[in-house]
Each structure stands twice: as structure tokens, then as C-alpha cells.
Amino acid sequence: MRIVQRNGPDARRKLFLGSFVHCKALDELEYLHNAAVAVDKEGTIVAVERECDEVRARETVLPRLGWGEDEVEVVKAREGQFFFPGFIDTHLHASQYPNVGIFGKSTLLDWLNTYTFPLEASLADPARARQVYARVIRKTLSHGTTCAAYYATIDVPSTNLLADLCLAAGQRALVGRVCMDQLSPDYYRDATPESSLAYTRASIAHIRTIDPSLSLIRPIITPRFAPSCSLPLLRQLGALAQETRLPIQTHISENPSEIALVQQLFPPSATGAPDNSYASVYDAAGLLTERTILAHAVHLTDAEADLVAARGAKISHCPCSNSALASGAARVRWLLDRGIVCGLGTDMSGGFSPSVLEAARHAVLVSRHVSFTTAGGNSEREKLSVEEVLFLATRGGAEVVGLEGRVGKFEVGMEWDAQLVGLGVVGEDGGVGGEDEGGNVDVFGWESWPDRVAKWVYNGDDRNTKRVWVRGRLVHERR
Amino acid sequence: MRIVQRNGPDARRKLFLGSFVHCKALDELEYLHNAAVAVDKEGTIVAVERECDEVRARETVLPRLGWGEDEVEVVKAREGQFFFPGFIDTHLHASQYPNVGIFGKSTLLDWLNTYTFPLEASLADPARARQVYARVIRKTLSHGTTCAAYYATIDVPSTNLLADLCLAAGQRALVGRVCMDQLSPDYYRDATPESSLAYTRASIAHIRTIDPSLSLIRPIITPRFAPSCSLPLLRQLGALAQETRLPIQTHISENPSEIALVQQLFPPSATGAPDNSYASVYDAAGLLTERTILAHAVHLTDAEADLVAARGAKISHCPCSNSALASGAARVRWLLDRGIVCGLGTDMSGGFSPSVLEAARHAVLVSRHVSFTTAGGNSEREKLSVEEVLFLATRGGAEVVGLEGRVGKFEVGMEWDAQLVGLGVVGEDGGVGGEDEGGNVDVFGWESWPDRVAKWVYNGDDRNTKRVWVRGRLVHERR
Numbered sequence: 001m002r003i004v005q006r007n008g009p010d011a012r013r014k015l016f017l018g019s020f021v022h023c024k025a026l027d028e029l030e031y032l033h034n035a036a037v038a039v040d041k042e043g044t045i046v047a048v049e050r051e052c053d054e055v056r057a058r059e060t061v062l063p064r065l066g067w068g069e070d071e072v073e074v075v076k077a078r079e080g081q082f083f084f085p086g087f088i089d090t091h092l093h094a095s096q097y098p099n100v101g102i103f104g105k106s107t108l109l110d111w112l113n114t115y116t117f118p119l120e121a122s123l124a125d126p127a128r129a130r131q132v133y134a135r136v137i138r139k140t141l142s143h144g145t146t147c148a149a150y151y152a153t154i155d156v157p158s159t160n161l162l163a164d165l166c167l168a169a170g171q172r173a174l175v176g177r178v179c180m181d182q183l184s185p186d187y188y189r190d191a192t193p194e195s196s197l198a199y200t201r202a203s204i205a206h207i208r209t210i211d212p213s214l215s216l217i218r219p220i221i222t223p224r225f226a227p228s229c230s231l232p233l234l235r236q237l238g239a240l241a242q243e244t245r246l247p248i249q250t251h252i253s254e255n256p257s258e259i260a261l262v263q264q265l266f267p268p269s270a271t272g273a274p275d276n277s278y279a280s281v282y283d284a285a286g287l288l289t290e291r292t293i294l295a296h297a298v299h300l301t302d303a304e305a306d307l308v309a310a311r312g313a314k315i316s317h318c319p320c321s322n323s324a325l326a327s328g329a330a331r332v333r334w335l336l337d338r339g340i341v342c343g344l345g346t347d348m349s350g351g352f353s354p355s356v357l358e359a360a361r362h363a364v365l366v367s368r369h370v371s372f373t374t375a376g377g378n379s380e381r382e383k384l385s386v387e388e389v390l391f392l393a394t395r396g397g398a399e400v401v402g403l404e405g406r407v408g409k410f411e412v413g414m415e416w417d418a419q420l421v422g423l424g425v426v427g428e429d430g431g432v433g434g435e436d437e438g439g440n441v442d443v444f445g446w447e448s449w450p451d452r453v454a455k456w457v458y459n460g461d462d463r464n465t466k467r468v469w470v471r472g473r474l475v476h477e478r479r
Numbered sequence: 480m481r482i483v484q485r486n487g488p489d490a491r492r493k494l495f496l497g498s499f500v501h502c503k504a505l506d507e508l509e510y511l512h513n514a515a516v517a518v519d520k521e522g523t524i525v526a527v528e529r530e531c532d533e534v535r536a537r538e539t540v541l542p543r544l545g546w547g548e549d550e551v552e553v554v555k556a557r558e559g560q561f562f563f564p565g566f567i568d569t570h571l572h573a574s575q576y577p578n579v580g581i582f583g584k585s586t587l588l589d590w591l592n593t594y595t596f597p598l599e600a601s602l603a604d605p606a607r608a609r610q611v612y613a614r615v616i617r618k619t620l621s622h623g624t625t626c627a628a629y630y631a632t633i634d635v636p637s638t639n640l641l642a643d644l645c646l647a648a649g650q651r652a653l654v655g656r657v658c659m660d661q662l663s664p665d666y667y668r669d670a671t672p673e674s675s676l677a678y679t680r681a682s683i684a685h686i687r688t689i690d691p692s693l694s695l696i697r698p699i700i701t702p703r704f705a706p707s708c709s710l711p712l713l714r715q716l717g718a719l720a721q722e723t724r725l726p727i728q729t730h731i732s733e734n735p736s737e738i739a740l741v742q743q744l745f746p747p748s749a750t751g752a753p754d755n756s757y758a759s760v761y762d763a764a765g766l767l768t769e770r771t772i773l774a775h776a777v778h779l780t781d782a783e784a785d786l787v788a789a790r791g792a793k794i795s796h797c798p799c800s801n802s803a804l805a806s807g808a809a810r811v812r813w814l815l816d817r818g819i820v821c822g823l824g825t826d827m828s829g830g831f832s833p834s835v836l837e838a839a840r841h842a843v844l845v846s847r848h849v850s851f852t853t854a855g856g857n858s859e860r861e862k863l864s865v866e867e868v869l870f871l872a873t874r875g876g877a878e879v880v881g882l883e884g885r886v887g888k889f890e891v892g893m894e895w896d897a898q899l900v901g902l903g904v905v906g907e908d909g910g911v912g913g914e915d916e917g918g919n920v921d922v923f924g925w926e927s928w929p930d931r932v933a934k935w936v937y938n939g940d941d942r943n944t945k946r947v948w949v950r951g952r953l954v955h956e957r958r
Contacts, residue, residue, distance in 0.1 A: 101933050369808060372808065454580050
């Protein structure tokens with residue numbers, strides 16, 4: 001087995017043939033079999049045809065598009081394989097990747113000081129930053145993550161390097177320089193709100209230089225979380241977001257001690273907010289917008305959820321992290337019922353896994369733990385289905401990062417951010433051709449398509465993600 | 480990459496060299512570096528030497544053992560690799576393997592009728608049984624499971640086939656024909672308690688034929704669970720266990736509806752028990768013994784836990800299953816605090832994963848969910864550590880299946896049931912040699928050994944299990 005990740009442009013027209021699966025609605029997958037999807041040189045889907053094999057596609061679709069027979073690369077899913085939209089990781093710290101799985105029994109605040117800040121600070125070393133960032137991009141692409149909302153560090157050159165590396169690898173990314181000017185170690189914080197702003201502007205300027213249309217890489221304003229930002233910094237970042245119309249990412253209501261700290265640090269007398277809730281602090285600083293990604297939201301009050309919904313801010317649900325750091329169990333159904341848009345985040349290295357598919361799996365499982373403590377013990381309503389978590393992983397995530405008009409489903413006008421998924425087929429003797437080919441997903445042959453998708457969600461890993469494309473460009477391949 | 484699983488005897492003396500990690504106590508791992516372990520032709524460890532490289536081993540250990548230089552196969556762990564005891568899966572249904580990951584939103588009782596009974600019944604077809612059982616043995620071996628406590632089906636020939644296949648593959652196994660004579664579909668149940676007993680005896684007799692000393696394969700008396708067994712059947716199985724001194728496996732207290740059903744089916748007036756608790760029903764039938772494996776134990780009462788402890792029965796904790804089927808969150812610390820021995824079970828296909836390592840990971844995570852509802856919100860005490868779940872996966876499991884004197888740690892007199900674990904090493908450019916070699920475990924080089932083990936527990940999969948031995952025999956290899 002070789003893994004190939006390609007650099008450089010790949011501007012051929014493409015015709016994808018076979019089975020396509022994507023989310024039609026929150027709780028409904030659509031299965032298109034024997035279908036054809038045509039993608040132009042810019043990576044945009046220009047045709048989606050049902051009941052269309054290669055012969056028919058050549059006879060009808062290509063002429064209609066005015067494409068010559070030889071001007072198109074044909075990519076066929078094998079029997080049992082399917083194309084699925086690329087995953088969107090709405091929250092992860094690229095800089096923390098080397099620490100995945102290392103927690104001890106810590107919770108958020110001691111984990112930051114013990115494990116996280118020293119590692120992040122060490123990435124001011126360019127060689128180390130290059131090693132770590134190259135690895136995390138390669139790793140997440142291999143798991144089908146076509147778009148990631150990254151936190152880097154406070155360091156501008158290495159944050160810019162992360163943006164450069166994403167662009168080169170072809171991964172769609174939101175890249176944020178981390179802003180933090182208080183309650184952080186001397187060796188790792190911004191000296192003043194003004195310097196934090198200046199460095200943030202420098203990083204934004206760099207990304208505008210390397211990708212002027214911000215079509216693949218986008219800067220994102222990143223106050224780490226309220227406790228590590230002074231009120232002047234929060235306000236200046238709110239003003240910057242207003243000025244630039246750029247997206248914002250931060251954390252909210254992850255852990256009870258953190259929430260108590262926020263309430264203590266930001267009294268209404270200082271913020272001018274009507275109360276000292278976590279959401280109100282951000283709102284008073286102009287940071288609660290429809291372009292804001294709030295990670296976690298485990299312990300929001302009713303009033304906070306209403307405020308988040310009113311402002312149109314989005315939530316990144318990070319179940320692996322919330323369980324591993326013992327933060328709590330986020331009530332996703334309760335958020336969705338309020339009309340709040342939710343996506344999934346790996347939150348490495350609060351989360352341990354680079355895989356959005358694993359985050360989806362844990363979203364299913366954690367929702368069952370939520371059900372144990374709701375409505376007297378086993379509330380059916382709290383449970384998220386396989387279909388629902390796949391929606392969060394694709395279309396939900398797209399809306400969280402502001403790309404709902406461009407990626408997340410297979411429709412004309414959308415861009416081809418996709419993965420080809422293959423499962424293992426068990427032979428009569430109990431063997432699987434190539435053995436590792438299907439990873440831990442074993443199909444015996446009698447399963448329905450929904451069963452196969454469920455098997456993938458429960459046991460799939462990067463071995464099942466055979467190829468990955470972003471804007472029509474092949475960015476990862478296993479062969 | 481090729482996967483090789485060897486059949487046939489492998490009776491060479493072996494000398495293992497390198498790093499060895501095993502559980503010294505519930506919360507403590509022991510790391511032996513630059514060590515040597517000698518294993519004789521019968522698979523028994525005859526020497527464990529610290530600070531001993533190959534030269535020293537040849538100069539001192541081999542002469543002391545009276546082994547000639549050429550009579551020994553040398554197996555070296557590479558730098559960063561380590562030998563770890565094989566995992567013990569204390570609860571899984573081999574017959575349900577094709578259904579892993581297929582649940583819908585069902586819970587225990589409807590899941591049995593919708594998904595499980597039809598599949599189990601279908602394995603009366605010998606070809607299908609061979610395919611499924613060959614696959615599950617191969618799959619669990621590849622995840623480092625050196626010993627498994629299997630439920631087969633009610634069918635004797637295919638249950639015997641499972642035993643045959645385990646013996647041929649070299650996997651240590653407890654194999655149980657499932658007993659069930661009520662509240663099950665007409666197409667899949669024992670006609671009478673007497674026929675259930677006769678079939679069980681037939682299966683026991685077969686295993687005594689193929690492995691007379693029961694050194695690798697052992698029969699296990701398997702009343703499915705109380706609701707599917709009549710009181711006469713439970714009592715006759717209790718008597719059979721008393722007569723044969725064989726182990727027993729069944730389920731207990733998995734799901735609230737199941738518990739209510741047991742209370743309704745088995746009133747004290749019928750059982751003669753002091754109450755109608757689930758544990759009392761088994762106790763009254765003579766099934767609660769120190770050789771009994773009770774799967775789940777999610778909702779035990781204090782009195783039931785005390786009874787289980789008094790009888791010396793063991794618990795198989797199955798966190799993946801309990802979360803997926805929304806059964807609940809078992810309080811493992813609470814069980815351990817009562818002196819109850821616990822191991823881990825994948826419980827396929829109530830559980831979705833073939834991996835005991837994944838069960839260990841979920842045991843960590845579920846213990847955090849238990850902590851959320853204990854002692855006002857975040858009880859440190861409930862949390863299981865990486866070290867503790869590895870204990871459950873090896874030494875705990877060994878005690879659960881009655882093999883604590885033979886496997887689970889690296890000491891003279893124990894048998895060599897072990898796996899060689901390898902992690903990925905990230906190069907300066909962010910690549911990993913061979914790419915898939917380390918699976919999802921990336922080591923950057925600065926991690927401590929406990930950090931490396933934690934990374935393995937959180938992100939490891941079968942790609943990290945390079946070789947597996949049972950009683951000194953190589954039974955699985957990736958290369």
C-alpha cells in the first residue's frame with residue numbers, strides 16, 4: 001500500500017461514475033446508484049445524472065457540456081464503493097497534534113498549562129512547526145477532511161506557514177493566529193491587545209497575499225477563549241471582525257471551572273452586558289455573529305442558547321474531546337431544536353482522534369449518554385442517528401464554516417470536495433482480498449446500503465478513504 | 480503489507496529481546512527495557528532478564544537453560560516497539576460478527592428480535608458459519624486478542640466448528656453453545672430444557688475430543704440470559720456447572736426493560752430466592768459462582784453487587800456495547816471497590832468493534848460520563864486511567880476467564896500470550912516511513928514511554944499490532 005498526496009494544479013475535467021451518497025436532509029441520506037457527476041476545470045459540479053453509465057454519459061452528458069471525449073478524466077467507483085462529500089472539521093488545533101492521546105486525568109484548565117501551552121510555544125521553531133503542520137494536514141486529508149478550521153499558535157511566521165502548507169497540499173482551511181493576552185504563561189502570550197491585533201492583521205495580510213480570492217484558504221479571527229483575553233482585546237477583535245467581515249472562532253462553555261472563571265473575570269459592570277454569562281461576554285464584545293464558530297457549548301444555559309440562536313452563531317460539537325477531558329456531554333438535539341447550526345470538530349488534542357468519522361461515531365454514542373440523563377432515563381429524542389451525524393460532518397460543518405453554498409453535497413453549482421469510500425468484502429473462506437483493504441469494515445454481501453453506511457460510521461478509518469478531492473483536485477490517494 | 484496467520488505447530492524455543500510493558504498492579508504499568516524473555520517449546524516463560532541484550536542472553540541465559548545456540552529463534556522488538564500481553568476479550572458473540580455497526584436506534588430487546596436472532600439462526604448453514612467464524616477469529620487475532628470467551632449459537636455442529644477453527648488458528652478460546660428455551664422465536668430456540676442440556680453436553684464432549692486437556696479450547700456453559708431460559712433450564716445448567724466444574728457465561732442487568740422482564744418472569748415464589756433481583760435469580764439456580772462471567776452489570780443494585788462479590792463471580796465490562804445500545808454506563812470503579820474482578824468485552828455485535836483496545840479506550844471515556852453523574856458532577860474517583868483499562872484488558876480479563884495463573888503478564892511460569900506493538904515515527908518532513916506502518920499513532924520522538932502507551936490506547940488499531948503469539952506460537956503477523 002502506498003499513500004500519494006499530490007501537490008500542484010490538477011485542472012482536468014472529470015467524470016465520476018458509480019454510487020454517490022450524500023445528505024438530503026438532517027435525518028436522510030440520498031443514494032444515487034449508477035450515476036454520473038461531471039466536474040469542470042475549476043472544480044465545480046456541472047452535471048449530476050441519474051441512471052447514467054459511462055456509455056450514456058459519453059453519448060449525452062459530454063456533448064451537452066461541449067466537452068470532447070479526450071478532455072475528460074473518468075473516475076469510476078468500484079462495485080460497493082461510493083463517493084461521499086468530504087468531511088469538514090470545524091474545530092482543531094493544528095499546533096497540538098503531537099499531543100493527541102496525552103491527557104493523564106487532567107481537565108481543561110490544568111491540561112492547558114501542563115500539556116498544551118508548552119507545546120504550542122515550541123512551534124515558534126520553524127523546523128518543528130513544519131514537521132507538525134505537514135503531518136496534521138497529511139493526516140486529516142487521509143481521513144477525508146477536505147476543509148479544516150485550524151487554530152495555529154500566537155506566532156505569526158509559523159501560522160503563515162500553516163496557511164502555506166494547506167494551500168500547497170490543496171486542503172481547504174480557515175487558519176487562525178491565536179490571540180491571548182492574559183492568564184497565560186509569560187513565555188506564551190501576547191504582550192498587549194494592540195500587539196495581538198497587529199500580529200493578527202499580519203497573518204490576515206499574509207493569507208490575502210497567497211490566496212487573494214480567499215477561495216481555498218481563509219483567515220479567521222481567533223480569540224483563544226474569554227479567560228485568556230482581556231476585555232479590550234475581545235472588543236478590538238470584535239471590531240476587526242466587523243471591519244473585515246471575516247469569520248471568528250473561539251471556545252464557549254466547555255468546562256464548569258472555566259465557566260466560573262469567565263463569570264468572575266467579566267462582571268456586567270465591566271462588559272456592559274445584561275449578565276455575566278459566557279455568551280453575553282462574547283456578545284458584548286461584538287464576537288457573537290453569524291460568522292462565529294463556538295466550540296463545545298457543553299453547559300450553555302437556556303438563555304445563552306437563545307442568545308446564540310438569535311445571533312446566528314454556529315456550534316462545533318467535539319464529542320471525543322468533551323469525553324476525554326471530562327468536560328461533559330453536549331446536548332446536540334437541544335441545540336438543533338433551537339435552530340442552532342451544528343458541525344463536528346475533532347478538537348485535537350483535547351480530542352484524541354484526527355478523524356471526523358470518529359467524531360461522528362462519538363456524537364452518536366455521546367447522544368446516548370445524554371439520553372440517560374434526560375426525561376427520566378432514556379429519551380429517544382436525544383439520540384442522534386447515523387444519518388444525522390453524517391449531516392453534521394458534511395452539510396452542518398459547511399454551514400458552520402460559511403461554505404454551505406459551495407460544499408457538502410453533490411449538486412450542480414457546488415464544488416467537488418469529496419472522498420471515495422471503499423469497504424472490505426469478506427470471501428467464502430473468511431478472508432478479504434488485500435486484507436487491509438477494508439480496514440475494519442467487513443461486508444458479507446447481504447447488507448443493505450444503509451447497513452453498509454452504518455458499518456462505515458461505526459468501524460471505518462482512513463483505510464476506507466481511498467481518494468480525496470478538493471475543488472476537483474486529487475489531494476490524497478491510497479493504492 | 481501482507482497479513483500472515485499461521486496454522487500448525489510452532490514448537491521452537493524462543494528468545495524475545497527489547498522493551499516489554501505489562502501491568503504490575505491495577506494502576507501501574509511496568510516497563511522493562513533492554514530485557515530478554517525466554518520461552519520454551521511448550522510456550523512457557525522460563526526466564527525474564529533485565530538489562531540483557533542478545534550477547535548477554537547468549538552468554539548467560541541460554542547456558543543456564545541448557546539451550547544450544549542454534550536451538551532458539553530470536554525475536555527482537557525494534558527501537559520504540561514493545562511486547563505487551565495479549566488481550567482477553569471476556570465477552571463476544573462470534574455468531575453476530577456480520578452485524579457489527581448495525582443497530583438503527585434499537586435497544587436490547589428489539590435489537591435481539593430485529594437483527595440478532597435471524598442472523599444467529601442463519602449460521603446453521605455450515606458454509607456461512609465457516610465464513611463468519613473464520614473471519615471473526617482472524618479479525619480478533621489481528622487486534623491482539625489472544626483469548627476470547629465466545630458465544631456461538633444454539634446449533635451444535637457450527638458451535639463445534641467454531642471450536643475447531645479456534646484450535647486450528649491457535650487462538651485460546653472459551654466456546655459456548657447458547658442455551659435458550661423460551662421467549663425466543665420459534666425458529667430459533669431449544670425445544671425443551673432437556674434438549675438444551677443434551678446439546679450442550681454434545682458440544683462439551685466435542686471440545687474434550689479435540690483438546691483433551693482443555694489447554695487451548697475450553698467449553699463454557701452458556702445460558703443466553705435469564706429471560707430466554709426457563710427456570711428448569713437455569714437450574715439444570717447450574718447443576719451441570721456443579722458437576723463439570725466448567726465455567727459459565729451469561730448476561731446480567733444490561734437494560735432497564737430487560738431487568739423489569741426478569742423481575743416479572745422470576746418471582747421469589749418460583750425461584751425460592753429471597754428477592755426477584757437479577758443476581759438472585761442466577762444465584763438461586765446455582766449459576767452465580769467464582770467461575771461465572773457476567774456481561775454488562777450496568778444497573779446492579781448495591782445488594783446485587785454484594786451478592787456477586789460474595790459469590791466471587793466476575794464482570795465483563797462492555798462499554799462500546801452499552802453506549803451503542805443505549806443500555807447505560809456501568810460503574811466500574813464501584814464494582815472494583817467491592818472487590819469484584821472486572822475484564823473487558825467487545826460484546827460484538829452489541830458492541831461495534833472487534834478491538835479490545837477500543838473497548839479499553841471506551842472504558843476510559845465512559846468512566847468520565849459516569850463521573851458526570853456521580854458526587855455532584857465530576858467525581859475524580861470514577862475516572863479510569865489508561866493504566867487501569869490496560870489492566871482490565873489483560874490481567875483483569877485473565878482472572879475473569881479463570882486463566883490468571885497462566886496469562887496476562889510476563890513472569891516466569893506464565894505462558895507467552897503476547898503481542899508486539901509498533902507505533903509510527905514522524906520524520907522531519909512530517910512523513911512516516913511506510914505511511915500506514917503506525918496507523919494513527921504518530922510519535923514525534925520527545926514522548927515519554929507512558930505518553931507512547933497513552934497514544935496507543937487512544938489512537939491505536941490493528942495496524943499497531945505487528946505480531947501475536949499464543950502459548951509461544953506465532954498466530955498473526957503483519958509484514
